[in-house]
Amino acid sequence: MHIVVCAKQVPDTAEVRVDPETNTLIREGVPSIMNPYDAHAVEEAMRLKDKYGGKVTVISMGPPQAEEVLRQAISFGVDDAILLSDRAFGGSDTLATSYILTNGIKKLDEQEKVDLIICGKQAIDGDTAQVGPGIAVRLNIPQLTYVMEIVELNLEEKTIKVARKLEGQKEIVQAPLPALLTVVKDINELRYASLPNKIRAARFKAMVWNKDDFPGIDPEQIGLKGSPTAVRKIFPPPERGEGEIIPGGMENPEQATATLVEKLVKQEIIADK
Amino acid sequence: MAVEISKKKCIGCGLCVQTCPFDALTLENGVAQVDPDKCTNCGACVEVCPTEALALDEPQKKMSKEEKEQVKGMTETAREMSEELTKYKGVWVFIEQLEGEVAPVSWELLGAGRKLTDKLDTYLAGILLGDGVEHIAREVFNYGADKVYLVESPVLQHYRTQPYAEAIVNLSKKYMPEIILMGATTMGRDLSSAVATKLGTGLTADCTELDIEEESSYLLQSRPAFGGNIMATIVCRHRRPQMATVRPRVMDMPVYQEGRQGEIIREELGLSEEDVAVKVIDFIKEKGKAVYLDKAEIIVAGGRGLGSKENFKMLEELANILGGTIGASRAAVEAGWIGAEHQVGQTGITVRPKVYFAIGISGAIQHLVGMQTSDVIVAVNNDPEAPIFNVATFGIQGDLFKVVPAMIKEFRKQLG
Numbered sequence: 001m002h003i004v005v006c007a008k009q010v011p012d013t014a015e016v017r018v019d020p021e022t023n024t025l026i027r028e029g030v031p032s033i034m035n036p037y038d039a040h041a042v043e044e045a046m047r048l049k050d051k052y053g054g055k056v057t058v059i060s061m062g063p064p065q066a067e068e069v070l071r072q073a074i075s076f077g078v079d080d081a082i083l084l085s086d087r088a089f090g091g092s093d094t095l096a097t098s099y100i101l102t103n104g105i106k107k108l109d110e111q112e113k114v115d116l117i118i119c120g121k122q123a124i125d126g127d128t129a130q131v132g133p134g135i136a137v138r139l140n141i142p143q144l145t146y147v148m149e150i151v152e153l154n155l156e157e158k159t160i161k162v163a164r165k166l167e168g169q170k171e172i173v174q175a176p177l178p179a180l181l182t183v184v185k186d187i188n189e190l191r192y193a194s195l196p197n198k199i200r201a202a203r204f205k206a207m208v209w210n211k212d213d214f215p216g217i218d219p220e221q222i223g224l225k226g227s228p229t230a231v232r233k234i235f236p237p238p239e240r241g242e243g244e245i246i247p248g249g250m251e252n253p254e255q256a257t258a259t260l261v262e263k264l265v266k267q268e269i270i271a272d273k
Numbered sequence: 274m275a276v277e278i279s280k281k282k283c284i285g286c287g288l289c290v291q292t293c294p295f296d297a298l299t300l301e302n303g304v305a306q307v308d309p310d311k312c313t314n315c316g317a318c319v320e321v322c323p324t325e326a327l328a329l330d331e332p333q334k335k336m337s338k339e340e341k342e343q344v345k346g347m348t349e350t351a352r353e354m355s356e357e358l359t360k361y362k363g364v365w366v367f368i369e370q371l372e373g374e375v376a377p378v379s380w381e382l383l384g385a386g387r388k389l390t391d392k393l394d395t396y397l398a399g400i401l402l403g404d405g406v407e408h409i410a411r412e413v414f415n416y417g418a419d420k421v422y423l424v425e426s427p428v429l430q431h432y433r434t435q436p437y438a439e440a441i442v443n444l445s446k447k448y449m450p451e452i453i454l455m456g457a458t459t460m461g462r463d464l465s466s467a468v469a470t471k472l473g474t475g476l477t478a479d480c481t482e483l484d485i486e487e488e489s490s491y492l493l494q495s496r497p498a499f500g501g502n503i504m505a506t507i508v509c510r511h512r513r514p515q516m517a518t519v520r521p522r523v524m525d526m527p528v529y530q531e532g533r534q535g536e537i538i539r540e541e542l543g544l545s546e547e548d549v550a551v552k553v554i555d556f557i558k559e560k561g562k563a564v565y566l567d568k569a570e571i572i573v574a575g576g577r578g579l580g581s582k583e584n585f586k587m588l589e590e591l592a593n594i595l596g597g598t599i600g601a602s603r604a605a606v607e608a609g610w611i612g613a614e615h616q617v618g619q620t621g622i623t624v625r626p627k628v629y630f631a632i633g634i635s636g637a638i639q640h641l642v643g644m645q646t647s648d649v650i651v652a653v654n655n656d657p658e659a660p661i662f663n664v665a666t667f668g669i670q671g672d673l674f675k676v677v678p679a680m681i682k683e684f685r686k687q688l689g
């Protein structure tokens with residue numbers, strides 16, 4: 001069995017701050033990490049490998065420094081990792097990105113048939129959740145999104161049964177392989193890198209595929225040209241109108257609270273039932 | 274030695290950018306910009322500009338025959354492209370239903386869609402897919418749609434990506450809408466991604482504001498980016514339909530007009546069960562997880578300031594008196610004081626109650642994005658600098674352990 005995991009390097013959005021003077025993002029010093037959902041995708045692939053054997057390949061599109069996330073994947077024990085990197089890929093939106101990754105996966109498939117593709121449910125920098133389904137559509141295979149559990153993998157019949165996390169309930173669905181899954185964090189707990197894998201990761205140099213490695217790639221579908229969406233404007237989040245601070249909260253909390261409650265009831269914000 | 278751009282005349286349509294054979298033009302802040310090192314003064318952009326915003330600053334340099342041909346080809350494609358775009362008309366809203374029950378975000382989107390159609394002077398339609406769902410069409414009209422595109426089939430009984438996506442792709446190819454909107458729900462996000470990829474068009478996820486740019490008629494799709502730290506407006510210039518998913522409970526509900534009439538356009542799915550590889554086996558309701566925060570009209574939410582699990586009881590008492598539901602910040606959830614199903618915010622639930630009480634919550638951006646469209650926000654915090662006060666309608670700067678018991682007492686008194 002050959003499992004491919006798509007992983008992305010992202011800025012740690014928890015560390016991103018906005019310069020209040022200029023309203024621009026302060027990116028300096030913001031660490032780059034493996035997209036947290038993708039880490040769970042790698043983990044799930046490794047669990048399947050532990051159980052059923054086979055091979056796990058991680059693929060990432062990004063600038064040369066994105067090799068770091070591949071190294072991290074190696075430290076989790078994956079067999080191989082490929083970086084798709086080319087200036088011509090820069091500026092790709094989700095449509096172009098799914099096209100490029102699909103080309104990469106097809107190339108892997110030629111080398112060794114791919115049975116399962118696992119992605120994180122979304123990347124925390126863009127939060128779009130569009131790339132995984134985009135790949136599934138392009139490969140014309142089933143997409144199973146928001147997977148919280150792999151219920152059954154049947155290698156004889158080549159089917160997979162999963163639980164999808166929906167609002168307030170879970171859905172059990174079955175699909176033939178090859179299929180593409182996107183996973184939520186609930187699916188597993190991440191493992192720690194073992195020492196031998198850490199050593200392997202430290203020495204690891206990822207294979208880099210660029211545009212020229214894909215003779216059939218359509219230049220109209222990659223990079224800025226292949227991206228229908230464009231950012232028109234960046235602006236600070238909207239502010240709400242001036243609020244009213246009820247005075248005396250520190251000195252006389254009972255009085256301040258009484259004033260507040262009276263306002264809420266009088267203005268029928270809280271209705272008297 | 275480069276083309277000159279009149280910032281006044283430029284409407285940022287991007288045709289020149291698309292046309293330039295030398296990649297010398299870009300759009301910055303919605304206005305064309307030229308890179309003089311790349312510009313060869315070929316004039317291709319001047320040809321396509323619809324507002325004559327571009328002019329050559331010196332006589333055209335001699336072009337080779339090849340270059341001329343190339344420029345001519347580019348110009349033609351650009352023209353065809355802009356003509357092609359004007360063929361797309363109408364704003365469509367995907368009506369998300371589960372066993373006949375419609376997700377409220379669909380109605381909110383009909384409200385938002387109506388504002389767009391008013392600016393575009395076009396029609397508003399609902400896309401209704403399912404098995405035996407025709408009766409819902411009436412509701413769709415009552416919430417403001419002029420048309421309903423209806424596809425019914427047993428294959429569509431439960432949501433599955435492939436048949437739903439194919440149905441919408443076929444409708445879209447046939448009737449050519451300008452805009453398709455869906456809720457940013459699990460279903461909407463799953464479906465919209467597949468549809469957009471099949472149609473080869475742009476899709477913006479999780480929008481919180483929609484508008485139409487007057488000069489270009491582009492859909493302006495605004496959404497929080499980088500964990501809510503900043504907002505970005507996205508446009509899809511050259512492909513149609515323009516597609517967006519929109520967060521639930523951000524747009525206002527439209528006025529319900531009983532007895533409004535509309536046109537139903539029925540289409541066949543053209544798929545049978547054998548054509549669909551994915552099978553739905555079962556649905557399992559999550560036990561005890563149904564807090565329905567998203568439907569609550571009053572939410573009493575607590576944060577790290579509460580200090581312990583014990584102290585959440587105080588909030589429960591207050592919530593009981595008000596008929597409210599308990600919410601929480603992630604800090605409170607991570608401390609183990611309350612279940613994750615109560616978490617409000619970026620990685621929790623987006624809520625829009627009539628009243629939101631934020632008790633001992635600082636108001637981190639990730640929390641604010643989940644509750645700042647609440648009608649009224651009441652904040653209790655002892656730190657006058659807490660960002661929650663920036664979004665509060667009413668605030669008390671004080672110790673919650675004094676204020677909350679006083680609230681309980683006062684509300685009891687006032688509400689009997």
Ligand SMILES: Cc1cc2nc3c(=O)[nH]c(=O)nc-3n(C[C@H](O)[C@H](O)[C@H](O)COP(=O)(O)OP(=O)(O)OC[C@H]3O[C@@H](n4cnc5c(N)ncnc54)[C@H](O)[C@@H]3O)c2cc1C
Nearest residue numbers: 014576577578602603604618619620621633634635655673
């Ligand atoms: C990727 C990411 C996603 C996230 N998603 C979410 C999310 O979905 N939801 C969410 O809530 N957070 C989220 N967070 C976390 C968020 O950044 C904050 O850490 C969190 O919201 C803080 O919770 P808090 O306000 O309860 O705690 P704190 O920030 O510690 O605030 C506690 C407040 O209580 C006040 N206080 C203390 N004692 C008293 C008292 N006696 N009386 C009155 N006031 C008192 C303090 O002044 C302080 O303002 C996310 C973070 C990241 C990085």
